[in-house]
Amino acid sequence: MGSGLSLIASVAILRSSINDFVPQEIRSCLLELVSRFSSELTMVIYDSHEGSNNHLFNALMIYLGSNAFSTASLPKRVTVGKNENIKALTFSLDRNCKIVDTFNGVDMKWAYCSEFNAALQYELKWYELRFHKRHANMVRNKYLPYILETAKKIKNQNRVVKFYTTRGGRDGWSCKGINLDHPMTFDTLAMDGNLKQKVIEDLDRFIKGKKYYKKIGKAWKRGYLLYGPPGTGKSSLIAAMANHLNFDIYSLNLSAVSSDSSLDFLLLHMSNRSILVVEDIDCSIELQNREAGDHPSDLDPTPRRPQVGVTLSGLLNAIDGLLSCCGDERIIVFTTNYKDRIDPALLRAGRMDMHINLSYCTFSTFKQLAANYLDIWNHDLFPRIEKLISEVQVSPAEVAGELMKIRDPKTSLESLSRLLESKREAAKFSAPPPSVPEGLEDAPGGSSEIPYQRKEHQVQSSCKTNDLADAIFSKQTKIPSSATPIGPASNGSKKCKSNGRFAFDLEPEMLLEQFSQGEKAYYPVAIGFVNMMYNSSYIGQPHFLYGLIAGYARKYTSQQHVSSVPACHNSDLSPDELFAHMIPYEPGRVSEGTHRYPLDHYLSIRSPAEVAGELMKIRDPKTSLESLSRFLESKREAAKFSAPPSSATEGLEDVPGGSSESPYQTNEHQVQSSCKTNDLADGIFSKQTKIPSSATAIGPASNGIKKSRSNGLKKSKSNLSTRTFCCGHPKAKIRGPNYKCYINFLSD
Numbered sequence: 001m002g003s004g005l006s007l008i009a010s011v012a013i014l015r016s017s018i019n020d021f022v023p024q025e026i027r028s029c030l031l032e033l034v035s036r037f038s039s040e041l042t043m044v045i046y047d048s049h050e051g052s053n054n055h056l057f058n059a060l061m062i063y064l065g066s067n068a069f070s071t072a073s074l075p076k077r078v079t080v081g082k083n084e085n086i087k088a089l090t091f092s093l094d095r096n097c098k099i100v101d102t103f104n105g106v107d108m109k110w111a112y113c114s115e116f117n118a119a120l121q122y123e124l125k126w127y128e129l130r131f132h133k134r135h136a137n138m139v140r141n142k143y144l145p146y147i148l149e150t151a152k153k154i155k156n157q158n159r160v161v162k163f164y165t166t167r168g169g170r171d172g173w174s175c176k177g178i179n180l181d182h183p184m185t186f187d188t189l190a191m192d193g194n195l196k197q198k199v200i201e202d203l204d205r206f207i208k209g210k211k212y213y214k215k216i217g218k219a220w221k222r223g224y225l226l227y228g229p230p231g232t233g234k235s236s237l238i239a240a241m242a243n244h245l246n247f248d249i250y251s252l253n254l255s256a257v258s259s260d261s262s263l264d265f266l267l268l269h270m271s272n273r274s275i276l277v278v279e280d281i282d283c284s285i286e287l288q289n290r291e292a293g294d295h296p297s298d299l300d301p302t303p304r305r306p307q308v309g310v311t312l313s314g315l316l317n318a319i320d321g322l323l324s325c326c327g328d329e330r331i332i333v334f335t336t337n338y339k340d341r342i343d344p345a346l347l348r349a350g351r352m353d354m355h356i357n358l359s360y361c362t363f364s365t366f367k368q369l370a371a372n373y374l375d376i377w378n379h380d381l382f383p384r385i386e387k388l389i390s391e392v393q394v395s396p397a398e399v400a401g402e403l404m405k406i407r408d409p410k411t412s413l414e415s416l417s418r419l420l421e422s423k424r425e426a427a428k429f430s431a432p433p434p435s436v437p438e439g440l441e442d443a444p445g446g447s448s449e450i451p452y453q454r455k456e457h458q459v460q461s462s463c464k465t466n467d468l469a470d471a472i473f474s475k476q477t478k479i480p481s482s483a484t485p486i487g488p489a490s491n492g493s494k495k496c497k498s499n500g501r502f503a504f505d506l507e508p509e510m511l512l513e514q515f516s517q518g519e520k521a522y523y524p525v526a527i528g529f530v531n532m533m534y535n536s537s538y539i540g541q542p543h544f545l546y547g548l549i550a551g552y553a554r555k556y557t558s559q560q561h562v563s564s565v566p567a568c569h570n571s572d573l574s575p576d577e578l579f580a581h582m583i584p585y586e587p588g589r590v591s592e593g594t595h596r597y598p599l600d601h602y603l604s605i606r607s608p609a610e611v612a613g614e615l616m617k618i619r620d621p622k623t624s625l626e627s628l629s630r631f632l633e634s635k636r637e638a639a640k641f642s643a644p645p646s647s648a649t650e651g652l653e654d655v656p657g658g659s660s661e662s663p664y665q666t667n668e669h670q671v672q673s674s675c676k677t678n679d680l681a682d683g684i685f686s687k688q689t690k691i692p693s694s695a696t697a698i699g700p701a702s703n704g705i706k707k708s709r710s711n712g713l714k715k716s717k718s719n720l721s722t723r724t725f726c727c728g729h730p731k732a733k734i735r736g737p738n739y740k741c742y743i744n745f746l747s748d
């Protein structure tokens with residue numbers, strides 16, 4: 001023992017003497033000489049590389065530290081610690097310690113070294129790896145990438161999830177973020193059926209998708225829309241997602257963001273591996289229509305509010321524009337209680353890739369909550385609760401609230417039964433609409449996004465609605481077999497002439513088909529719906545019905561480039577009168593009204609984003625292509641009735657004479673670009689029973705185009721027995737007092 005110690009001591013002294021007395025150059029030569037005859041290769045990984053932090057060095061600290069106790073040869077010394085951003089204790093090799101890691105059956109000999117450089121006053125640190133030369137390629141191509149990958153995983157598993165909010169009154173995130181200690185996980189989250197599993201699989205696929213996203217040239221991000229009534233677990237699902245992925249949460253209050261550029265700034269300053277959450281997107285901000293908001297009319301007497309805060313186009317660009325590529329592994333979550341209030345442009349694949357409907361409690365959800373809260377999986381009271389739950393709408397939050405009150409299962413379940421019974425009694429008078437089952441949808445390009453529930457909500461929430469529903473149904477010569485009275489209005493408002501509510505259980509496409517079969521019987525229904533929604537400004541965007549009407553109008557009038565945005569407070573227009581006011585339509589360019597949303601959603605056959613969305617759903621080429629075919633077929637069917645404008649071939653054009661620069665010039669350009677525009681203008685004016693005396697030609701198009709039958713833009717100033725028309729570019733529109741029917745002449 002004594003001789004052993006003295007041997008070590010002698011070696012140490014010899015080594016330090018060599019270091020002291022043999023110059024560095026000679027030491028290097030000696031080492032090189034030795035290595036020439038050695039079969040081993042040594043790799044050195046310094047803490048910095050080419051002037052910046054060496055990621056491989058940092059990864060080694062994590063990787064070798066985590067392996068410290070699992071290798072056959074335990075290192076002599078390890079350092080251990082924990083800081084506030086890490087969940088568990090972390091270990092790393094101490095200086096001059098060695099460890100052997102076996103990879104693919106090959107021994108990798110590691111040593112951690114350090115040396116204090118007195119001149120630089122800096123401690124140089126490095127890892128040395130020795131292995132047989134014949135494994136050089138394997139080390140380079142497999143082992144080192146494996147270390148990077150594994151270290152990243154370990155780091156991500158250990159990091160504490162942070163929660164950031166926008167700083168009150170200032171643009172920027174709360175500097176430090178607070179630790180998110182939300183206990184909700186996918187184990188404790190009650191969700192129906194296999195929905196939970198699907199969400200988890202989708203998240204896991206996303207996390208593993210780095211190469212895939214790179215290959216397809218898409219930013220590595222994914223959008224989820226969580227929608228459903230209050231208390232159904234939207235926020236809980238976000239917490240479960242964050243805990244599952246170990247992603248930070250950035251909670252964005254859009255109304256606190258002063259401008260689009262501030263929004264850009266915020267997104268640029270988010271970390272990777274994070275979830276951007278915009279809760280209650282429908283009510284957090286009034287996102288202006290891209291077109292309507294951008295082109296205020298000179299002639300429009302209505303004062304416009306100055307544009308403050310974030311615009312819709314600003315938000316669209318931020319989440320799906322070039323900026324969205326500045327960061328990896330980003331998830332964007334919007335939540336809403338009313339999906340129909342969100343502009344369809346925000347919902348399309350590429351922005352919100354998955355739409356997750358969280359709905360009222362089912363028996364299955366209840367059982368998960370009972371297991372969580374009361375540790376019971378069965379009970380005599382379960383059959384009674386199952387029956388009651390199937391009859392009433394109760395949110396998981398309400399059930400959870402009951403189950404938390406008393407820990408004794410029997411008393412707790414009895415209390416819950418009483419709550420459900422009282423709900424059932426109340427429902428007898430209010431007859432709430434049936435709930436939509438929970439589910440997950442890929443964001444399609446089509447109308448299947450529009451939930452049935454939405455129509456019911458619309459009808460339910462307005463008293464005017466019911467008046468109109470009555471009016472509509474009484475006017476009809478033939479009531480569609482699919483129109484169903486679904487009970488009295490829950491608000492029991494006295495103002496309603498009828499307390500009956502109506503909903504169509506037809507899918508929008510079917511409804512469109514009915515309209516387009518020329519069944520005028522359906523026409524008042526359609527108009528009525530438009531009116532309903534127009535009158536009930538708070539209800540939501542009637543974009544899809546405008547789409548339907550436009551589709552029908554196209555069919556009816558054989559106009560390929562027609563779109564209608566009629567909104568008539570008096571629904572006594574005949575179809576002919578109405579269709580006389582149909583307008584040529586440029587997708588995405590709807591210019592007037594509170595609820596004008598781009599109709600391109602309905603009009604385009606297939607955008608690259610839609611096709612990409614379909615192809616991304618399933619990675620198996622056959623299944624994916626089949627899914628795309630079905631999607632395109634459904635679009636083709638829909639297009640038969642809506643006759644979307646043929647898409648222009650992709651190409652490159654010179655900017656014509658600067659005309660696109662100013663809005664007025666744009667208008668001329670539009671007139672120039674379509675002969676139909678002027679023909680139609682003529683047509684509409686000639687069809688009018690009475691031409692407004694004050695209808696003024698405001699001058700020929702400056703380009704003097706010959707092809708058009710008329711080359712003038714016309715506008716009407718007077719109201720025509722309470723009607724007003726507006727024509728031309730949004731800059732040339734006039735509004736009348738009682739009657740709102742806008743005609744726009746835009747290019748096709």
Ligand SMILES: Nc1ncnc2c1ncn2[C@@H]1O[C@H](COP(=O)(O)OP(=O)(O)OP(=O)(O)O)[C@@H](O)[C@H]1O
Nearest residue numbers: 188189190229230231232233234235236396397400
């Ligand atoms: N699916 C669920 N599983 C477990 N607990 C739930 C679930 N849904 C709701 N809860 C309970 O109800 C509380 C409120 O739910 P949560 O805030 O997630 O609902 P929400 O849908 O986001 O509501 P809101 O639309 O009002 O914001 C949660 O803290 C949780 O305790």
